[in-house]
Amino acid sequence: MSWHDIEGQAFAKQIWQAHLAAGTVANAYLVVGPAGVGKRLLAQELAKALQCVSPEPPPCDRCAPCGQVGRRTHPDVHWLQAEGSSGFIRLEAVREVLGRIALRPFSGRYQAVIVDGAHRLTDEAANSLLKSLEEPPAHARFVLLTEALARCLPTIVSRCQLIRAHPLAPEALERILRANHVDPEAAAAVAHLAGGSAARALELGEDWAGYEQLMALLASEQWTQWFESELPDTRQGVERLLDGMVAWLRDVAAAATGPTTSLVHQRFEAPVRRAASQVAPARCVQTALDLAALRDSLDQFVNPRLAAALARERWLSLMAA
Numbered sequence: 001m002s003w004h005d006i007e008g009q010a011f012a013k014q015i016w017q018a019h020l021a022a023g024t025v026a027n028a029y030l031v032v033g034p035a036g037v038g039k040r041l042l043a044q045e046l047a048k049a050l051q052c053v054s055p056e057p058p059p060c061d062r063c064a065p066c067g068q069v070g071r072r073t074h075p076d077v078h079w080l081q082a083e084g085s086s087g088f089i090r091l092e093a094v095r096e097v098l099g100r101i102a103l104r105p106f107s108g109r110y111q112a113v114i115v116d117g118a119h120r121l122t123d124e125a126a127n128s129l130l131k132s133l134e135e136p137p138a139h140a141r142f143v144l145l146t147e148a149l150a151r152c153l154p155t156i157v158s159r160c161q162l163i164r165a166h167p168l169a170p171e172a173l174e175r176i177l178r179a180n181h182v183d184p185e186a187a188a189a190v191a192h193l194a195g196g197s198a199a200r201a202l203e204l205g206e207d208w209a210g211y212e213q214l215m216a217l218l219a220s221e222q223w224t225q226w227f228e229s230e231l232p233d234t235r236q237g238v239e240r241l242l243d244g245m246v247a248w249l250r251d252v253a254a255a256a257t258g259p260t261t262s263l264v265h266q267r268f269e270a271p272v273r274r275a276a277s278q279v280a281p282a283r284c285v286q287t288a289l290d291l292a293a294l295r296d297s298l299d300q301f302v303n304p305r306l307a308a309a310l311a312r313e314r315w316l317s318l319m320a321a
Protein backbone atom coordinates (compact mmCIF):
# COMPACT_ATOMS: atom_id res chain seq x y z
CA MET A 1 0.00 0.00 0.00
CA SER A 2 1.30 3.41 -0.97
CA TRP A 3 -0.11 6.75 -2.21
CA HIS A 4 -0.91 5.37 -5.65
CA ASP A 5 -2.72 2.35 -4.16
CA ILE A 6 -5.28 4.60 -2.51
CA GLU A 7 -8.30 5.07 -4.81
CA GLY A 8 -9.43 8.67 -5.35
CA GLN A 9 -8.49 11.47 -2.92
CA ALA A 10 -6.16 13.11 -5.44
CA PHE A 11 -6.38 16.44 -3.61
CA ALA A 12 -5.29 15.07 -0.24
CA LYS A 13 -2.48 13.06 -1.80
CA GLN A 14 -1.17 16.02 -3.81
CA ILE A 15 -1.22 18.37 -0.81
CA TRP A 16 0.70 15.96 1.38
CA GLN A 17 3.20 15.00 -1.31
CA ALA A 18 3.87 18.71 -1.87
CA HIS A 19 4.22 19.42 1.87
CA LEU A 20 6.58 16.46 2.31
CA ALA A 21 8.72 17.50 -0.66
CA ALA A 22 8.92 21.10 0.56
CA GLY A 23 9.45 20.11 4.19
CA THR A 24 6.36 22.08 5.23
CA VAL A 25 4.25 19.38 6.86
CA ALA A 26 1.76 21.18 9.11
CA ASN A 27 1.53 20.57 12.86
CA ALA A 28 -2.00 19.27 12.52
CA TYR A 29 -4.36 18.22 9.74
CA LEU A 30 -8.05 17.47 9.97
CA VAL A 31 -9.23 15.12 7.23
CA VAL A 32 -12.97 15.51 6.72
CA GLY A 33 -15.04 13.14 4.60
CA PRO A 34 -17.72 10.45 4.66
CA ALA A 35 -17.13 7.05 6.27
CA GLY A 36 -15.30 4.44 4.23
CA VAL A 37 -13.59 6.65 1.63
CA GLY A 38 -9.98 6.06 2.71
CA LYS A 39 -9.27 8.60 5.48
CA ARG A 40 -7.44 6.02 7.62
CA LEU A 41 -5.36 4.86 4.66
CA LEU A 42 -4.40 8.48 3.91
CA ALA A 43 -3.35 9.06 7.51
CA GLN A 44 -1.39 5.81 7.53
CA GLU A 45 0.50 6.76 4.36
CA LEU A 46 1.39 10.19 5.77
CA ALA A 47 2.63 8.49 8.95
CA LYS A 48 4.73 6.13 6.82
CA ALA A 49 6.12 9.06 4.86
CA LEU A 50 7.11 10.82 8.10
CA GLN A 51 9.03 7.75 9.32
CA CYS A 52 10.33 6.40 5.99
CA VAL A 53 14.14 6.09 5.75
CA SER A 54 14.40 5.52 1.99
CA PRO A 55 16.16 8.14 -0.15
CA GLU A 56 13.30 8.11 -2.70
CA PRO A 57 10.18 10.27 -2.25
CA PRO A 58 8.40 8.76 0.77
CA PRO A 59 6.78 6.46 1.60
CA CYS A 60 8.80 3.73 -0.12
CA ASP A 61 6.67 1.01 1.48
CA ARG A 62 9.67 -1.32 1.60
CA CYS A 63 11.81 -0.08 4.48
CA ALA A 64 11.39 -1.36 8.03
CA PRO A 65 9.64 1.79 9.41
CA CYS A 66 7.12 1.78 6.52
CA GLY A 67 6.34 -1.85 7.35
CA GLN A 68 5.93 -1.12 11.05
CA VAL A 69 3.51 1.74 10.38
CA GLY A 70 1.50 -0.50 8.04
CA ARG A 71 1.26 -3.17 10.73
CA ARG A 72 0.56 -0.53 13.37
CA THR A 73 3.56 -1.58 15.40
CA HIS A 74 5.70 1.53 14.95
CA PRO A 75 6.59 2.82 18.43
CA ASP A 76 6.31 6.48 17.36
CA VAL A 77 2.93 6.32 15.59
CA HIS A 78 0.01 6.55 18.01
CA TRP A 79 -3.59 5.81 17.01
CA LEU A 80 -6.36 7.22 19.21
CA GLN A 81 -9.69 5.49 18.66
CA ALA A 82 -13.02 5.25 20.48
CA GLU A 83 -12.88 2.63 23.20
CA GLY A 84 -15.31 -0.24 23.52
CA SER A 85 -19.00 0.44 23.54
CA SER A 86 -18.71 3.98 24.94
CA GLY A 87 -18.05 5.36 21.47
CA PHE A 88 -15.82 8.09 22.93
CA ILE A 89 -12.13 8.93 22.98
CA ARG A 90 -11.53 9.74 26.62
CA LEU A 91 -9.27 12.17 28.44
CA GLU A 92 -7.06 9.42 29.94
CA ALA A 93 -6.26 8.00 26.48
CA VAL A 94 -5.34 11.44 25.12
CA ARG A 95 -3.22 12.23 28.19
CA GLU A 96 -1.30 8.99 27.82
CA VAL A 97 -0.44 9.76 24.18
CA LEU A 98 0.48 13.38 25.00
CA GLY A 99 2.83 12.02 27.66
CA ARG A 100 4.53 9.79 25.11
CA ILE A 101 4.95 12.46 22.45
CA ALA A 102 6.51 14.81 24.99
CA LEU A 103 9.51 12.46 24.79
CA ARG A 104 11.85 12.26 21.82
CA PRO A 105 10.90 9.70 19.14
CA PHE A 106 11.97 6.20 20.10
CA SER A 107 13.22 5.12 16.67
CA GLY A 108 11.68 7.40 14.06
CA ARG A 109 12.06 11.05 13.14
CA TYR A 110 8.63 12.12 14.37
CA GLN A 111 6.04 11.26 16.95
CA ALA A 112 2.84 11.00 14.92
CA VAL A 113 -0.62 11.01 16.48
CA ILE A 114 -3.65 9.91 14.47
CA VAL A 115 -7.01 10.73 16.07
CA ASP A 116 -9.43 8.37 14.34
CA GLY A 117 -12.77 10.11 14.96
CA ALA A 118 -12.17 13.70 16.11
CA HIS A 119 -15.93 14.03 16.72
CA ARG A 120 -15.67 11.21 19.26
CA LEU A 121 -13.34 13.11 21.60
CA THR A 122 -15.08 14.00 24.87
CA ASP A 123 -15.00 17.74 25.60
CA GLU A 124 -12.28 17.25 28.24
CA ALA A 125 -10.24 15.11 25.86
CA ALA A 126 -10.57 17.67 23.06
CA ASN A 127 -9.65 20.54 25.38
CA SER A 128 -6.55 18.70 26.57
CA LEU A 129 -5.41 18.45 22.94
CA LEU A 130 -5.73 22.15 22.08
CA LYS A 131 -2.36 23.35 23.31
CA SER A 132 -0.51 20.47 21.68
CA LEU A 133 -2.25 21.09 18.36
CA GLU A 134 -1.25 24.74 18.44
CA GLU A 135 2.30 24.35 19.70
CA PRO A 136 3.31 20.69 19.47
CA PRO A 137 6.79 19.53 20.40
CA ALA A 138 9.05 20.09 17.34
CA HIS A 139 9.08 16.37 16.57
CA ALA A 140 5.28 15.82 16.81
CA ARG A 141 2.66 15.83 14.07
CA PHE A 142 -1.11 15.30 14.32
CA VAL A 143 -3.66 13.95 11.85
CA LEU A 144 -7.30 14.04 12.93
CA LEU A 145 -10.01 12.23 11.00
CA THR A 146 -13.75 12.85 11.06
CA GLU A 147 -16.93 12.15 9.15
CA ALA A 148 -18.88 14.69 11.27
CA LEU A 149 -17.22 18.10 11.11
CA ALA A 150 -20.23 19.77 12.79
CA ARG A 151 -19.72 17.57 15.87
CA CYS A 152 -16.06 18.55 16.27
CA LEU A 153 -15.15 21.26 18.78
CA PRO A 154 -14.65 24.51 16.79
CA THR A 155 -11.46 25.22 18.74
CA ILE A 156 -10.05 21.91 17.47
CA VAL A 157 -11.08 22.60 13.87
CA SER A 158 -9.54 26.09 13.86
CA ARG A 159 -6.14 24.70 14.90
CA CYS A 160 -5.91 22.20 12.04
CA GLN A 161 -5.33 22.47 8.34
CA LEU A 162 -8.50 21.14 6.72
CA ILE A 163 -8.26 18.45 4.05
CA ARG A 164 -11.36 17.12 2.30
CA ALA A 165 -11.77 13.44 1.44
CA HIS A 166 -14.47 12.84 -1.15
CA PRO A 167 -16.88 9.97 -1.94
CA LEU A 168 -15.29 7.53 -4.38
CA ALA A 169 -16.43 7.30 -8.00
CA PRO A 170 -18.35 4.12 -8.97
CA GLU A 171 -15.43 3.03 -11.21
CA ALA A 172 -13.05 3.23 -8.23
CA LEU A 173 -15.45 1.23 -6.07
CA GLU A 174 -15.79 -1.38 -8.78
CA ARG A 175 -11.99 -1.80 -8.90
CA ILE A 176 -11.87 -2.20 -5.10
CA LEU A 177 -14.69 -4.76 -5.16
CA ARG A 178 -13.10 -6.80 -7.92
CA ALA A 179 -9.76 -6.73 -6.12
CA ASN A 180 -11.64 -8.20 -3.16
CA HIS A 181 -13.03 -11.00 -5.31
CA VAL A 182 -16.63 -9.77 -5.43
CA ASP A 183 -18.56 -11.29 -8.34
CA PRO A 184 -18.24 -8.87 -11.33
CA GLU A 185 -21.99 -8.49 -11.88
CA ALA A 186 -22.60 -7.73 -8.22
CA ALA A 187 -19.59 -5.36 -8.20
CA ALA A 188 -21.03 -3.31 -11.07
CA ALA A 189 -24.36 -2.91 -9.25
CA VAL A 190 -22.92 -2.35 -5.78
CA ALA A 191 -20.56 0.35 -7.06
CA HIS A 192 -23.61 2.53 -7.79
CA LEU A 193 -25.35 1.77 -4.52
CA ALA A 194 -22.65 2.40 -1.96
CA GLY A 195 -22.79 6.20 -1.91
CA GLY A 196 -19.07 6.46 -2.67
CA SER A 197 -18.03 4.45 0.40
CA ALA A 198 -15.65 1.52 -0.07
CA ALA A 199 -16.52 0.16 3.37
CA ARG A 200 -20.20 0.09 2.52
CA ALA A 201 -19.55 -1.33 -0.95
CA LEU A 202 -17.55 -4.23 0.49
CA GLU A 203 -20.23 -4.93 3.05
CA LEU A 204 -22.92 -4.96 0.36
CA GLY A 205 -20.75 -7.05 -1.97
CA GLU A 206 -20.28 -9.64 0.75
CA ASP A 207 -24.01 -10.10 1.16
CA TRP A 208 -25.27 -9.39 -2.33
CA ALA A 209 -27.74 -12.31 -2.20
CA GLY A 210 -29.27 -10.81 0.95
CA TYR A 211 -29.56 -7.41 -0.71
CA GLU A 212 -31.28 -8.89 -3.76
CA GLN A 213 -33.71 -10.67 -1.44
CA LEU A 214 -34.53 -7.35 0.20
CA MET A 215 -35.05 -5.73 -3.21
CA ALA A 216 -37.40 -8.55 -4.19
CA LEU A 217 -39.39 -7.85 -1.02
CA LEU A 218 -39.57 -4.11 -1.81
CA ALA A 219 -40.57 -4.92 -5.38
CA SER A 220 -43.36 -7.26 -4.35
CA GLU A 221 -46.98 -6.21 -4.52
CA GLN A 222 -47.77 -8.83 -1.89
CA TRP A 223 -47.43 -6.71 1.25
CA THR A 224 -48.26 -9.65 3.46
CA GLN A 225 -44.75 -10.90 2.63
CA TRP A 226 -43.46 -8.24 5.05
CA PHE A 227 -45.09 -10.16 7.88
CA GLU A 228 -43.91 -13.54 6.71
CA SER A 229 -40.22 -12.59 6.57
CA GLU A 230 -38.30 -11.98 9.78
CA LEU A 231 -37.24 -8.41 10.57
CA PRO A 232 -33.49 -8.02 11.15
CA ASP A 233 -32.54 -7.67 14.79
CA THR A 234 -28.88 -6.69 14.58
CA ARG A 235 -27.80 -3.05 14.13
CA GLN A 236 -25.98 -3.94 10.92
CA GLY A 237 -29.00 -5.80 9.56
CA VAL A 238 -31.32 -2.87 10.30
CA GLU A 239 -28.85 -0.44 8.71
CA ARG A 240 -28.85 -2.55 5.57
CA LEU A 241 -32.66 -2.66 5.54
CA LEU A 242 -32.93 1.13 5.91
CA ASP A 243 -30.21 1.82 3.33
CA GLY A 244 -31.94 -0.53 0.88
CA MET A 245 -35.31 1.13 1.41
CA VAL A 246 -33.87 4.64 0.96
CA ALA A 247 -32.01 3.59 -2.22
CA TRP A 248 -35.16 2.00 -3.58
CA LEU A 249 -37.28 5.10 -2.84
CA ARG A 250 -34.64 7.28 -4.50
CA ASP A 251 -35.12 5.17 -7.63
CA VAL A 252 -38.91 5.44 -7.37
CA ALA A 253 -38.67 9.24 -7.06
CA ALA A 254 -36.24 9.37 -10.00
CA ALA A 255 -38.51 7.19 -12.13
CA ALA A 256 -41.42 9.52 -11.36
CA THR A 257 -39.57 12.48 -12.85
CA GLY A 258 -39.19 10.93 -16.29
CA PRO A 259 -38.89 7.75 -18.32
CA THR A 260 -35.30 8.41 -19.41
CA THR A 261 -33.78 8.59 -15.94
CA SER A 262 -31.33 5.78 -15.37
CA LEU A 263 -32.03 3.75 -12.26
CA VAL A 264 -29.66 2.21 -9.77
CA HIS A 265 -31.76 -0.95 -9.49
CA GLN A 266 -31.84 -1.69 -13.21
CA ARG A 267 -32.91 -5.27 -12.68
CA PHE A 268 -36.06 -4.10 -10.90
CA GLU A 269 -36.99 -1.41 -13.39
CA ALA A 270 -40.58 -2.67 -13.94
CA PRO A 271 -41.59 -2.71 -10.24
CA VAL A 272 -39.78 0.60 -9.62
CA ARG A 273 -41.75 2.27 -12.42
CA ARG A 274 -44.97 0.65 -11.24
CA ALA A 275 -44.40 2.10 -7.74
CA ALA A 276 -43.57 5.48 -9.32
CA SER A 277 -46.97 5.51 -11.02
CA GLN A 278 -48.77 4.69 -7.78
CA VAL A 279 -47.05 6.86 -5.16
CA ALA A 280 -46.94 10.66 -5.06
CA PRO A 281 -43.26 11.74 -5.51
CA ALA A 282 -43.44 14.18 -2.58
CA ARG A 283 -44.60 11.42 -0.19
CA CYS A 284 -41.95 9.11 -1.57
CA VAL A 285 -39.20 11.66 -0.90
CA GLN A 286 -40.59 12.45 2.56
CA THR A 287 -40.60 8.75 3.48
CA ALA A 288 -37.02 8.41 2.22
CA LEU A 289 -35.98 11.38 4.40
CA ASP A 290 -37.78 9.90 7.43
CA LEU A 291 -36.08 6.54 6.93
CA ALA A 292 -32.67 8.21 6.51
CA ALA A 293 -33.26 10.12 9.77
CA LEU A 294 -34.26 6.85 11.44
CA ARG A 295 -30.97 5.33 10.27
CA ASP A 296 -29.02 8.26 11.71
CA SER A 297 -30.73 7.83 15.08
CA LEU A 298 -30.22 4.07 15.20
CA ASP A 299 -27.65 4.51 18.00
CA GLN A 300 -30.48 5.63 20.25
CA PHE A 301 -32.47 2.41 19.88
CA VAL A 302 -31.66 -0.13 22.57
CA ASN A 303 -33.45 -2.70 20.43
CA PRO A 304 -32.66 -2.15 16.71
CA ARG A 305 -35.56 -4.42 15.78
CA LEU A 306 -37.93 -1.69 16.93
CA ALA A 307 -36.44 0.66 14.31
CA ALA A 308 -36.97 -2.02 11.67
CA ALA A 309 -40.63 -2.35 12.75
CA LEU A 310 -41.06 1.44 12.49
CA ALA A 311 -39.53 1.38 9.02
CA ARG A 312 -41.87 -1.39 7.96
CA GLU A 313 -44.84 0.64 9.19
CA ARG A 314 -43.71 3.74 7.27
CA TRP A 315 -43.28 1.63 4.15
CA LEU A 316 -46.67 -0.02 4.36
CA SER A 317 -48.46 3.27 5.00
CA LEU A 318 -46.71 4.79 1.94
CA MET A 319 -47.67 1.88 -0.28
CA ALA A 320 -51.23 1.61 1.03
CA ALA A 321 -52.02 5.30 0.43
Ligand SMILES: [Zn+2]
Pocket: 051, 052, 053, 054, 058, 059, 060, 061, 062, 063, 064, 065, 066
Ligand atom coordinates in the same frame (compact mmCIF):
# COMPACT_ATOMS: atom_id res chain seq x y z
ZN1 LIG B 1 9.95 3.57 3.60
